[in-house]
Amino acid sequence: MNEPLLAVRGLEYIYPGGVVALRGLDLSIERGQKLAILGPNGSGKTTLLLHLNGLCKPTRGEIQLDGQPVGYDHQALNHWRRRVGLILQEPNDQLFAATVRQDVSFGPLNLGLSSAEAGERVREALEALRVAHLAGRPTHTLSFGQKKRVAIAGVLAMRPEILVLDEPTAGLDSHGVTHLLGALQQLYEAGTTLVFSTHDVELAYAWADQVAVFYEGAVLRQGETALVLGDREVLRQSRLRPPLLLEIAEALGNGRNHLQSTPRSREGVLALLQERLAGNS
Amino acid sequence: MRAIDHYAWTNRWRDWHPVEKGLPAISLLVLTLLLPPLTTAPLVLAGAMLTTVYGAGIPWKTLLSVLAAPLMFLLAGIPFLAVSVDFASGFDLTLSPEGLQLALVTAIRALAAMSCLAFLILTTPLTDGVLLLRRIGIPAGVIELILLIYRLIFVFSERALTGRQAQAARLGYSRLDRSVRSLGLLGGNLFQRALEQARRLEIGLMARGYTGELQVLPPQWKPSWARLMAGMMGVGLVGLASGWLARGLS
Numbered sequence: 001m002n003e004p005l006l007a008v009r010g011l012e013y014i015y016p017g018g019v020v021a022l023r024g025l026d027l028s029i030e031r032g033q034k035l036a037i038l039g040p041n042g043s044g045k046t047t048l049l050l051h052l053n054g055l056c057k058p059t060r061g062e063i064q065l066d067g068q069p070v071g072y073d074h075q076a077l078n079h080w081r082r083r084v085g086l087i088l089q090e091p092n093d094q095l096f097a098a099t100v101r102q103d104v105s106f107g108p109l110n111l112g113l114s115s116a117e118a119g120e121r122v123r124e125a126l127e128a129l130r131v132a133h134l135a136g137r138p139t140h141t142l143s144f145g146q147k148k149r150v151a152i153a154g155v156l157a158m159r160p161e162i163l164v165l166d167e168p169t170a171g172l173d174s175h176g177v178t179h180l181l182g183a184l185q186q187l188y189e190a191g192t193t194l195v196f197s198t199h200d201v202e203l204a205y206a207w208a209d210q211v212a213v214f215y216e217g218a219v220l221r222q223g224e225t226a227l228v229l230g231d232r233e234v235l236r237q238s239r240l241r242p243p244l245l246l247e248i249a250e251a252l253g254n255g256r257n258h259l260q261s262t263p264r265s266r267e268g269v270l271a272l273l274q275e276r277l278a279g280n281s
Numbered sequence: 282m283r284a285i286d287h288y289a290w291t292n293r294w295r296d297w298h299p300v301e302k303g304l305p306a307i308s309l310l311v312l313t314l315l316l317p318p319l320t321t322a323p324l325v326l327a328g329a330m331l332t333t334v335y336g337a338g339i340p341w342k343t344l345l346s347v348l349a350a351p352l353m354f355l356l357a358g359i360p361f362l363a364v365s366v367d368f369a370s371g372f373d374l375t376l377s378p379e380g381l382q383l384a385l386v387t388a389i390r391a392l393a394a395m396s397c398l399a400f401l402i403l404t405t406p407l408t409d410g411v412l413l414l415r416r417i418g419i420p421a422g423v424i425e426l427i428l429l430i431y432r433l434i435f436v437f438s439e440r441a442l443t444g445r446q447a448q449a450a451r452l453g454y455s456r457l458d459r460s461v462r463s464l465g466l467l468g469g470n471l472f473q474r475a476l477e478q479a480r481r482l483e484i485g486l487m488a489r490g491y492t493g494e495l496q497v498l499p500p501q502w503k504p505s506w507a508r509l510m511a512g513m514m515g516v517g518l519v520g521l522a523s524g525w526l527a528r529g530l531s
Contacts (some may be wrong), residue, residue, distance in 0.1 A: 055488060067438075094486070094488075097497050109496045119501075140435035155488070173489035176441070
């Protein structure tokens with residue numbers, strides 16, 4: 001097996017005040033994968049993500065980038081944050097500049113790029129998220145979905161190898177979700193590794209290559225999406241419901257032995273349903 | 282404030298370089314202060330207002346409401362200039378012609394000056410205006426602060442609005458005493474949120490490599506000399522007309 005791009009080993013984090021957020025957690029993020037961190041609210045997902053680019057320093061345990069434990073000095077952090085980009089759940093926590101173009105230029109300029117290069121990065125990032133038409137707009141007049149995409153563009157403009165997103169679909173309507181996932185899918189196809197936290201089992205099932213099921217500050221199981229989400233015991237422990245699509249496929253006789261060949265899209269499951277219906281008549 | 286911001290970002294002259302709007306507006310303001318007010322100020326007032334409405338396309342209603350706020354202060358203060366109080370023989374209140382003229386001159390001059398500023402704030406977003414400040418050498422730290430405050434005003438006014446609505450929905454403003462209490466609670470809550478927001482914004486910025494400097498790309502546009510010249514010629518015209526009027530009157 002390849003060495004993971006980013007690995008978390010025995011991570012423990014205790015908040016000042018004694019609340020234990022993460023208790024001995026292991027996680028591997030492999031190059032070119034879409035990894036969903038799946039867990040209920042308040043299970044410590046956000047705290048974990050803050051560790052992934054050095055915004056929180058673990059109480060115990062370590063984080064490895066390319067197999068090397070990362071340091072927390074100024075230079076190491078800069079190098080780390082250049083490679084791992086983090087997008088917070090609430091875009092207002094990230095957007096600070098008055099216009100979209102200015103905000104997105106913040107990261108590239110922090111990388112020490114020239115104005116011309118930074119301008120090019122901004123253009124590219126806005127296009128990748130399909131918000132180029134908003135470049136001159138003041139940040140405060142954007143809709144929530146637009147703010148979200150601009151916040152992602154702001155991180156993307158730094159060209160990270162890994163994009164870490166906290167609840168990327170939270171608060172978006174179905175059109176907004178489709179739009180956002182479309183843009184993220186393109187980044188994924190271009191080689192960006194994606195890590196996202198979610199409490200939405202259906203989203204993880206339909207979209208992730210790998211799932212890490214998270215409960216009370218620990219990863220119960222990480223692995224291939226179909227295998228992990230087909231594991232009733234793990235889902236029960238973490239108080240998640242099995243994905244509806246998987247349940248339907250199972251009800252149609254696509255048994256537990258075929259987890260990996262079970263269709264994971266609506267279209268796939270509908271086709272299976274029609275096939276069975278046609279077979280019965 | 283919302284209306285001003287809205288028009289500043291959407292008016293017809295939005296994309297003009299701030300210098301093209303700022304220099305004529307400030308020059309006009311200087312004319313108002315230097316030249317004899319009775320002839321200059323009405324011309325400046327008319328010129329600035331007509332330019333705002335027919336040039337930049339700002340509705341009369343918005344322009345007048347922007348001018349109305351300082352007008353209130355003016356109306357409150359002017360009567361005291363017109364009358365003179367004499368304490369020598371007890372208490373004597375007189376309306377003198379000199380006082381009346383002084384009041385008139387002050388009023389029209391203030392109004393004209395305000396119309397120049399109204400033109401500027403209604404046609405130029407704050408962020409562009411700040412560019413002018415940078416050009417005249419205001420330190421980067423101060424400018425960063427202005428821009429950050431500008432951005433956060435909208436985050437908090439939104440919070441304040443939804444907070445107020447949530448309180449009103451639970452009858453928090455149904456009586457005067459409750460209103461006072463609710464408003465106090467809202468204020469305290471907003472203050473806490475402001476601190477929390479600041480902390481989270483710092484995390485968000487640190488994730489993007491923030492190290493203490495909020496540098497962003499400046500806007501790229503260049504001033505159009507033609508438009509700037511046209512603007513300054515307009516100002517010159519107002520100055521000449523005022524001089525001609527003054528000679529005619531004397």
